[in-house]
Amino acid sequence: MNKLVTGFGAALLVVAIPFAALAQGAWPVQPVKVIVPYPPGGTVDFSARLIGQKLGDLLGKPFLIEYKPGATGTIGGQQVASALPDGYTLLANDMSYAMLPALIKKLPWDHADGLVPVTTLLVAPMVLAVPAGSPFKSLGDLVDYAKNNPGKLNYGSGGVGSSSHLNGELFGKEAAISLTHVPYKGGGDALRGIMTGEIDLLVAASPTLVSPFKGGKVRALAVSGARRSPAFSDVPTFAEGGVPGYGITGWFGLFAPRGTPNEVIGKLHAETVRALSDSGVREKIAQQGAEAGGIAPEAFARFVAEETKRWGAIAKAAGVKPE
Numbered sequence: 001m002n003k004l005v006t007g008f009g010a011a012l013l014v015v016a017i018p019f020a021a022l023a024q025g026a027w028p029v030q031p032v033k034v035i036v037p038y039p040p041g042g043t044v045d046f047s048a049r050l051i052g053q054k055l056g057d058l059l060g061k062p063f064l065i066e067y068k069p070g071a072t073g074t075i076g077g078q079q080v081a082s083a084l085p086d087g088y089t090l091l092a093n094d095m096s097y098a099m100l101p102a103l104i105k106k107l108p109w110d111h112a113d114g115l116v117p118v119t120t121l122l123v124a125p126m127v128l129a130v131p132a133g134s135p136f137k138s139l140g141d142l143v144d145y146a147k148n149n150p151g152k153l154n155y156g157s158g159g160v161g162s163s164s165h166l167n168g169e170l171f172g173k174e175a176a177i178s179l180t181h182v183p184y185k186g187g188g189d190a191l192r193g194i195m196t197g198e199i200d201l202l203v204a205a206s207p208t209l210v211s212p213f214k215g216g217k218v219r220a221l222a223v224s225g226a227r228r229s230p231a232f233s234d235v236p237t238f239a240e241g242g243v244p245g246y247g248i249t250g251w252f253g254l255f256a257p258r259g260t261p262n263e264v265i266g267k268l269h270a271e272t273v274r275a276l277s278d279s280g281v282r283e284k285i286a287q288q289g290a291e292a293g294g295i296a297p298e299a300f301a302r303f304v305a306e307e308t309k310r311w312g313a314i315a316k317a318a319g320v321k322p323e
Helices: 002-016 020-024 043-059 071-081 096-103 139-148 163-175 187-196 206-214 262-276 279-287 297-317
Strands: 032-036 063-067 089-094 115-131 154-157 180-183 201-205 218-223 249-257
Touching (some): 032 043, 043 063, 043 206, 043 249, 043 262, 071 089, 071 096, 071 115, 139 218, 154 163, 187 206, 262 279
Antiparallel strands (some): 089 249, 115 218
16 A cells, blocks of 8 residues: 555645646636446445535536546546547546456557546555345355355456456455455445345455445455455455465556646646545545555556556466456
8 A cells, every 4th residue: 555655645745836827728617527447336436526526616617527437437537538538538537447458359449549548546555345134244254164065155346357356356365265246336336235234254445344334234354465454454454464465455546548747747646635635535545444545647557557567477276367
C-alpha cells in the first residue's frame, strides 16, 4: 500500500504550483461524466461518488456517476476509450483494469495506451470474509477444512475477471487449496451473496466489507498487508493466519481517453489531490479501512503497466486462460 501512497504528500505540492497553462484553460465548463463499469455498491462506486462529489464542489461543475456494467468492465471502458478526449468523460476502475489482458483475448481498445491513467483515488487492503453464521472462526480453520475437502468450498466474485475473482484464485493458490468460483453480476451482488450465506467466502477490498463486518453481517478472517487494519483491528493479517504469500493491495483510480490534453490531465490530477486532502474526505476513506491516493499521472501509468504484467503472471499460474 505504501508504494501507492508515497506520492500523495509530494502530489500536494502540485496544488500550490501556478500552472500558467491551466490558468488559460477553462475546463470544466460543463458537467463531467464518470463511468463506473460495474453495478452500484462496490468500492469503485464508493470512491467515484466520494471524490466526484468533492470535485464538483471544488470546480463548480457536477461530476455525474454513470453505471455501465457488463463484460468484465469492458463495456464502460470502451465507452470512455472511444469518447472525445476533452476531459468530460472519465473512467473509474480498480485493479481489475490491470487484469483484463490476462482474461480477454481481444479487448475493444488498446490496453497499453487507449486510456490515460490520471491518478489513484484510494488504496485499500483486501479482506477475506465468510458469512456471520459460518463454522469457520479463523483462517486456519477454513484452510484446514478446504485441504481435507477439495472443491467443496466456494468463493464469490463480482464476475469473471473481476478483482475478487483473481484475488480468490490467488488466495487458493497461496493457501494450496481448491475452491469453486461463483461469479455474480457485480460486487454488490457478491456482497449480498456472502451476507445471505449463498457463498462460503469472499475476498474483496476493505470498503466493500467494512460496513457489513461492523454490523455483524459477515465475519472477517484475514486482512492483507504487513500490519492489521485500524478498521479491522481484531482481524489478523493473512501472514498471521498462516498464508504469508498473499499480500495484495487494492487500488482504485481515474482514467481518461487517449489524447486528452496534458493541461486537463494535470488540472484533474491537481484537483483530485486537493479533494483527497480534505479532512472530511480523508476521514470517510479511513473509516473504510483505506488510504487516500493521489500519485502523479506518470507514476500511475508506470504502476498500471507493472500491475498488468504481475496479474498476467498470476492468472497464468492459476490456470486462468483468456477467453
